[in-house]
Structures are given as C-alpha cells and as structure tokens.
Amino acid sequence: MSEKLSLPIGTTLSRFIRERQEQFTYASGELSQLLRDISVAAKVVNREVNRAGLTNILGKHGAQNVQGEEQQKLDVIANNLFIKSLSNGGEVCAIISEEDENITDTQNPHGKYVIAMDPLDGSSNIDVNVSIGTIFSIYRRQSPVGSPVQESDIFQKGTEQVGAGYTLYGSSTMLVYTTGHGVNGFTLEPSLGEFLLSHPDMKIPTKGKIFSINEGSAVDFGQAVKNYVSDCKKNKFKGRYIGSLVADFHRNLLKGGIYVYPSTKSAPNGKLRLLYECNALAFIAEQAGGKSSNGIQRTLEIEPTELHQRCPLYIGSKEMVERAESFIMAGENVE
C-alpha cells in the first residue's frame, strides 16, 4: 500500500478525496463520488439544522419511527435528504436507516454500495440547540451488480465496511470519516460552502480521564457496570455526558475518553444500534488507534441478524475500554 500523502490544512474535501483516490489503487471513482454525495447531503442538512429555530420546523412531526420514538420534523427532513442524494448519485443500491422500518431500495441495481445511516442522531436535543449528528457506514454489496439486493448485502459485519463517518452539527459543522486508511476531519466553511481539512490523521489518546455514561440510569445498571463507574470515580475521571452520541464520541476522540451505553436490566442489549450507530463509530475509533466492544466482543465482529438490532457500546481510548472490559468480563458477582 502506498504511503499516505499528507495534504495541507485547508485542503478541500473534493481535492482530498481525489488525491486519496489516486493514491490508493483500490479506490474506485464510485467510492469517491459516493463520499461527495454524502457531503452534499450533509451541507443541506446543516442548513436545515441551522434554520430549525427560525423556520419553526421544530417540534414533533407526529409520526413515530420504528423505535416508537416521536419523529422530529428534522429527522424526517434529514432522512429524505440523504435518501434523495444517495439515490440520485447512482452509487448506492440500498439504504438502511434508523428512520425506516425496512431498507430503501434505491432502484440503482448497478450501485455497488450499501449505506447504513442514522440521519440525525441525538434528535431529542434538537429543540434545546444541543449538537446533533449524522452517522453513516459504507459497505460494498456482496451480490452481483445488476441483480436484486440480497440479505447478504444488508447483514454484513462491521469488519466489512469500506468507509464510515459522521457529521457533527455543532458550534461548527464537521465531517469526520475513514476509508480504512486513517481518520480525517473537515470543517465546513459556510462562506465557501466547502468542507476544508482541519483535523488531518486524527488519533485518539490511548489514555483519557473522561467517562461518558448516563448515570441517571444507574439504578438499572448491573453490578459490573456499577463497579466500573465506581472505578472511574476512584480514579477521579471527569463525567461528561451530552446525551448526543456523536458529540460525546467526537469530544472523546479529540481529548481521550470512553463512551459507554451498557446493557441494563430493562434493556439487556442497551439502546444503540449496531448497523448504523455502533459499527461506524467503531471503525473510526479503531482507525484512530482506539477500541470498541460490547464489553466483551469487538463491535466490528458482532454478527448482524436484524436491521435495528441493538448492542451495548464501550468505545474510545484503548486503555480505558480495556479497563472497562475487565470489569464486564469479571461479571456481576464481584461487588
């Protein structure tokens, strides 16, 4: 594999993708075009998120998503925007989305890729202007190009991802992604409407002092999780929990830390979804030198069997995840 070409801060996303495509022989033009399609949709969603307070599109859309959660209008808008951009781009044959019970067949039988996405994660924070994000995974289809989409295209382990990323709609809007050759972050320059390279070759610190877990649910934690949380406090780690996975993950990626959404008595598989939340962030975490598991098994190795299957998530700085795993593996018996 050729050495990674280092490109200067301020390089546009389009140029970065083009340069990287030439650099890595595997990279077909289609994957580059797909990444561009995602970035276009992200810019439009960003505009809608920024306008949300002004154009009174806040509040409940009234519909319920497959999770039985109130669907915010922005959720629906973001979902439709990404589906439209990815369908029109022609590179994608199927889309898995948190917002849709079934997969979307894009009617592009010659599309070589499948996308799994959470179009607007953290949507319960929209009304209170807390950062929210889009999370996406990119898979190569397994069935022959031109044939109907098969289950083998949809239920792929996280190790099969050819790309993954997230967009964070915060004080600035960022796009962070990997295609398996490191992690790079781009910040949207609104006056240009361009994502510019701002965080080249991102690496998560091996150690950290931030732990992100919703202690409001502590009554529902098993003893092993309670023991781990006590260990964090004994080590004087700082508790930081925004309640928006992308925002918590991004902070930990930059500063070091661990995000935990554990198995609980009422939700043995936790809350987060394997296909369009955990796998994408796990790919990024590992590419940045971090780690991700369900407390016992590597996230990327978990076999998907249902579209919206959930899994516990321990993700972030390698040494912090390994310490958390030691408590989970010790099991419930240790007080």
Ligand code: P6P
């Ligand atoms: P809780 C948002 O709904 C989300 O999926 C993640 O973005 C966030 O980290 C988590 O759920 C928050 O869940 O149960 O702590 O409110």
